[in-house]
Amino acid sequence: MTDGISGDLSRLSLNQKTVEQWDMRQAIDGCVRHEIPWIALWRDKIEGIGLDETTRLLRDSGLKVSSLCRGGFFAAPTADERAAAIEDNRKAIHEAATVGTDVLVMVNGGMNGCRIQEARAMVRDGIAEILPYAEERGVKIGIEPLHPAFAADRAVTASLEEANDLAEHFSSPWVGVVIDIYHVWWDAYVQREIKRARPHTFGFHVNDWLVPNTNVLVGRGMMGDGVVDNRELRGWVDAEGYDGPVEVEIFNEEVWSRDGDAVLDQMKERYLAHVV
């Protein structure tokens, strides 16, 4: 596809959630067609066509896989539920290794009926439990702090400071953080924490915060449509030596209602105009 968009796309990764309207095959084909070199996969989309078929399509495509989304969701009131979460995280590690990425994005999970301090302890225990298997399979655990609006129901790990503390607790090259602009842009201390994350930044996601934000879950913006200075934040992360893929991850119902090819065209334009 010659769409007339030129510039350095070598670090651009399509996080497949940005084109929720596409299945796995469409997303892989779309990246190839639009000459996007990286893709980040979601497990529900893998399940849609199976792990073997996903792996085959990826091999044929030549795409690189920046991460698998997502492990985590550790907290639960009963030991059985927590054990099931550990088992599911092992499965996620296996899938990450199989599709050929070295980063499993961790959304640590919400309170799920527990007190928040208890839930945070369960997250720490859960990561400790899966860490040996992650190391064995060569998969890094990338803790993604979510926006505090999700602290109750999606991630008790609600700031980059907290994610850094958690990563440092393990002192392991296999545990680090994933920095998503949507979740951390508001933080007056984000630059301080980006510096702290230097040795263990395993991923970087871009998007935007719309004003007004009418739905914190599915109202994220495309870069340039909101108030976040993506280029400045990307510069801070790069200044610490991060030179890996830059994922565009946009949860947005309006984006999902559009033609996927139009979304990818716009994504490339906005990435060049507002990120690199």
Next chain:
Amino acid sequence: MTDGISGDLSRLSLNQKTVEQWDMRQAIDGCVRHEIPWIALWRDKIEGIGLDETTRLLRDSGLKVSSLCRGGFFAAPTADERAAAIEDNRKAIHEAATVGTDVLVMVNGGMNGCRIQEARAMVRDGIAEILPYAEERGVKIGIEPLHPAFAADRAVTASLEEANDLAEHFSSPWVGVVIDIYHVWWDAYVQREIKRARPHTFGFHVNDWLVPNTNVLVGRGMMGDGVVDNRELRGWVDAEGYDGPVEVEIFNEEVWSRDGDAVLDQMKERYLAHVV
């Protein structure tokens, strides 16, 4: 009114926003009827009946005024707009002194077309500019950090750490913080920051975070309906020596659609069951 609710209500304050359906007179009468000793006022409600009439009703009622909401909203792209904001804050200080409270709650304002770092600098400059008049009138400036979901459009001051840093910057007994559970409960470092706020905690607000939270602005919960441990947080604040009023402030469209007296009954019950 004998509503059968007994317990120590000596610190309970009705933040008037909880009964948005009531005008100033109804809110004052409601507090008297329900034997709630404190009330926190909003400026738009003062405007509804005038400052003189508000002051007269308050004097007759015997109620104590825990705070006036709100000053702030300092950031703006032009010098004229910033000067107008300063002028409005002086007016708010005058109103606070007139109604007889020593705390003006500061919602510092969003980005309003500025870069977030610039907006934060404008907030600092704005507080510096109004501080002499606040001191002259005996009104303390209580910086209320809002939930990060409001960083873009309501308060660039988005964590208690940031509010503490801002308060400490002034090293003045007239500048401190107001701690609202809804805005800070998610923060893994909230207890650390409550300790830091010890010398300058000028107010404390309770409510709850509902799951799911379908509207971050007007979907706050009544204490006991969500996931926040109000009693634990109240204990942390009190442990630092805070013994002032505890405001119940709930932005919730469903609460606003109910009979105001029923809201006050429930508020008292929940305060006794979940806060003190």
